[in-house]
Amino acid sequence: MNADIQSVRSNRKKEPMPSRLNILLIGGSGFVSGTLARLAVAQGHVVTAITRGQRALPVGVTPLVADRKQMAAFASALQQTETVWDLVVDCIGYGPEDALQDAALLRERAKHLVFISTDFVYAPDKRRFPQGEEDADYLADGYGGKKRQAEIVLATADTGAMRWTVLRPCHIYGPGSLLGCLPEHGRDSQLIDRLRRGESLRLVGGGHFLQQPILAADLAQTILSCADNPAAHGQICNVSGPTVVESWQYYQIIADILGVSLAVEELSVTDYLRANPERASFFCHRIYDLSRLSACGLRIPATPLADGLRAHVESLE
Numbered sequence: 001m002n003a004d005i006q007s008v009r010s011n012r013k014k015e016p017m018p019s020r021l022n023i024l025l026i027g028g029s030g031f032v033s034g035t036l037a038r039l040a041v042a043q044g045h046v047v048t049a050i051t052r053g054q055r056a057l058p059v060g061v062t063p064l065v066a067d068r069k070q071m072a073a074f075a076s077a078l079q080q081t082e083t084v085w086d087l088v089v090d091c092i093g094y095g096p097e098d099a100l101q102d103a104a105l106l107r108e109r110a111k112h113l114v115f116i117s118t119d120f121v122y123a124p125d126k127r128r129f130p131q132g133e134e135d136a137d138y139l140a141d142g143y144g145g146k147k148r149q150a151e152i153v154l155a156t157a158d159t160g161a162m163r164w165t166v167l168r169p170c171h172i173y174g175p176g177s178l179l180g181c182l183p184e185h186g187r188d189s190q191l192i193d194r195l196r197r198g199e200s201l202r203l204v205g206g207g208h209f210l211q212q213p214i215l216a217a218d219l220a221q222t223i224l225s226c227a228d229n230p231a232a233h234g235q236i237c238n239v240s241g242p243t244v245v246e247s248w249q250y251y252q253i254i255a256d257i258l259g260v261s262l263a264v265e266e267l268s269v270t271d272y273l274r275a276n277p278e279r280a281s282f283f284c285h286r287i288y289d290l291s292r293l294s295a296c297g298l299r300i301p302a303t304p305l306a307d308g309l310r311a312h313v314e315s316l317e
């Protein structure tokens, strides 16, 4: 961290945060962002979401319409309001240009920015178990590499008096999304039907890769816990659920909920990777050290996987 950034941070003033927050979501009608929007409204916050307006927003959310890729139109949509947001959550930042846009447009307008990154920033072939944030090797390109570039931009940009936090969720599941955490049955719209038909699931590596899925509603709670939390400022934190399972066990839990048996056909990792090299990040153990999340005083996700998957299955039936 350079000296300028440190001095800007040390000059930040602690202002009292109201219990009813003014929250802006970039995104707001999708899976993660919609879950977050609903929770924030249910907690009594004043929630605005900026999207392209292609999907309906949850009840109680005030819309702003703009495409973030249209820089001038996006800036102008934000200028329609003079609000200084207590919390802004960039749910759809995918690259360095998005983080730059956040810093430039929000440093005078937001008290705290949360940027949603991903565990796919970590190089899959150079993992620690569990993987922490300190001792890490990163991807340089692709989805995870671009997210890492965005994190670096945010950590080095002029963010003024705005606090910021980056969260790195692992596989996110729950109502609002499809079931499935591993190829060839990741986000598989037919999963419940396949299991009921007794079809074997074709899992790469037999599904032996470890995972620690996080329920979207738990992630939303952790995001909201960043507000008015100076200890979270300037931090990049892993965030994952409380249950570590082999990927096949995720499917076994779903089969148990449905009252059917699970059959797995093992696909070769080597063959699958040869045909789908861009999917390499799925094929490693995805388990994480959450001690930084805890040290920052952020909410630790607590819903056991079996409970979260039950709610997820029920939402799809």
Ligand SMILES: NC(=O)c1ccc[n+]([C@@H]2O[C@H](COP(=O)([O-])OP(=O)(O)OC[C@H]3O[C@@H](n4cnc5c(N)ncnc54)[C@H](OP(=O)(O)O)[C@@H]3O)[C@@H](O)[C@H]2O)c1
Pocket (backbone or CB within 6 Å): 026, 027, 028, 029, 030, 031, 032, 033, 034, 050, 051, 052, 053, 054, 055, 066, 067, 068, 069, 090, 091, 092, 093, 116, 117, 118, 119, 168, 169, 170, 171, 172, 173
């Ligand atoms: N799913 C996972 O397992 C997982 C794991 C780790 C990290 N993540 C991260 O979690 C975040 C959320 O992922 P998600 O798939 O659930 O997304 P999401 O929150 O559903 O995002 C889609 C939302 O963004 C809006 N949107 C899309 N493009 C836009 C644009 N150009 N300008 C303005 N608004 C736009 C969409 O509305 P309109 O279409 O109306 O614009 C919608 O409200 C992402 O940052 C992802 O990388 C996901």
